[in-house]
Amino acid sequence: MEIETRAQSFEDALRRAGVRITRQRAALLRVLAAAEDHPDATQLHQRATAAGAGVSLATVYRTLSALEAQGVIQKLEFEGEPARFEPADGTHHDHMIDVETGEVMEFVNERIERLQAEIAAEMGYEIVRHRLELYVRRRR
Amino acid sequence: MEIETRAQSFEDALRRAGVRITRQRAALLRVLAAAEDHPDATQLHQRATAAGAGVSLATVYRTLSALEAQGVIQKLEFEGEPARFEPADGTHHDHMIDVETGEVMEFVNERIERLQAEIAAEMGYEIVRHRLELYVRRRR
DNA sequence: TGTTATCTGCGAATGATTCTCAACTGTCAA
DNA sequence: TTGACAGTTGAGAATCATTCGCAGATAACA
Numbered sequence: 599m600e601i602e603t604r605a606q607s608f609e610d611a612l613r614r615a616g617v618r619i620t621r622q623r624a625a626l627l628r629v630l631a632a633a634e635d636h637p638d639a640t641q642l643h644q645r646a647t648a649a650g651a652g653v654s655l656a657t658v659y660r661t662l663s664a665l666e667a668q669g670v671i672q673k674l675e676f677e678g679e680p681a682r683f684e685p686a687d688g689t690h691h692d693h694m695i696d697v698e699t700g701e702v703m704e705f706v707n708e709r710i711e712r713l714q715a716e717i718a719a720e721m722g723y724e725i726v727r728h729r730l731e732l733y734v735r736r737r738r
Numbered sequence: 739m740e741i742e743t744r745a746q747s748f749e750d751a752l753r754r755a756g757v758r759i760t761r762q763r764a765a766l767l768r769v770l771a772a773a774e775d776h777p778d779a780t781q782l783h784q785r786a787t788a789a790g791a792g793v794s795l796a797t798v799y800r801t802l803s804a805l806e807a808q809g810v811i812q813k814l815e816f817e818g819e820p821a822r823f824e825p826a827d828g829t830h831h832d833h834m835i836d837v838e839t840g841e842v843m844e845f846v847n848e849r850i851e852r853l854q855a856e857i858a859a860e861m862g863y864e865i866v867r868h869r870l871e872l873y874v875r876r877r878r
Numbered sequence: 879t880g881t882t883a884t885c886t887g888c889g890a891a892t893g894a895t896t897c898t899c900a901a902c903t904g905t906c907a908a
Numbered sequence: 909t910t911g912a913c914a915g916t917t918g919a920g921a922a923t924c925a926t927t928c929g930c931a932g933a934t935a936a937c938a
Binding site: 618619620621638639640655656659660663680681 | 893894895896897903904905
């Protein structure tokens with residue numbers, strides 16, 4: 599999906615939820631739609647600024663929480679670093695972080711998902727959300 | 739294992755690693771050994787203070803990192819709250835957090851552990867550490 | 879018991895994030 | 909097209925958890 603299309607679909611989702619699309623938000627949506635990595639608030643702020651959009655850091659944070667509340671993006675909080683964000687493309691996945699390079703990879707495993715649900719169910723609970731992160735090192 | 743015994747074994751581990759056992763550290767070790775929940779730094783500070791030991795919050799933090807570095811305790815960073823700590827009793831386990839009450843429960847699942855290792859291996863990595871948290875709600 | 883490398887306490891510093899508030903601006907109805 | 913107004917923005921102050929710097933203690937070992 600091209601960036602513009604994706605950004606547009608973010609906008610639609612927000613509009614539907616009654617959120618106003620301001621110049622700043624539109625700019626951030628484009629930066630997010632173009633992100634192939636997992637940028638933090640400061641990086642998003644820099645990219646928006648580099649793209650010629652005047653957006654304050656406070657607004658970046660405010661917009662990010664609005665987007666998260668709408669389920670348009672996902673917040674990632676890895677150990678010992680500022681929160682990162684990624685567009686929520688519908689498909690759930692977990693993360694694997696190379697502790698040496700900082701590289702973040704994604705993966706899905708249906709069996710793990712199922713086991714988690716079973717564990718919770720056995721104890722009389724249902725899962726609201728979960729977090730699974732593997733901090734790894736490349737094998738030599 | 740009684741508290742005193744446990745506290746003593748913490749001390750031994752630290753001594754072996756060449757860490758000095760000061761009055762403050764001894765007090766904290768006892769507070770930690772007695773903890774059946776997952777207290778944060780402030781709570782540990784309060785408990786130590788309540789137990790009549792004069793310990794500053796800075797020292798609590800410093801001691802906690804020393805203990806973590808020695809593998810004596812484990813730091814838990816759940817979403818949206820200050821870090822909590824638990825004595826590391828050797829057995830690895832993951833956590834389940836009731837989003838309504840804040841209650842923290844522990845669980846182990848060998849199959850999940852194995853699947854995680856497999857996933858990492860398939861991608862050419864080995865796991866250094868991992869974090870699995872289930873945010874749950876009681877079923878009605 | 880003396881020496882000294884390690885601690886401790888205090889308060890200041892940090893870093894990420896949130897808040898306050900006055901000035902602006904999408905949006906929707908007319 | 910315009911007006912009205914609730915929602916949004918920017919700038920800086922505030923917050924919160926955590927760490928640091930430094931001068932004065934103090935474990936630990938000779």
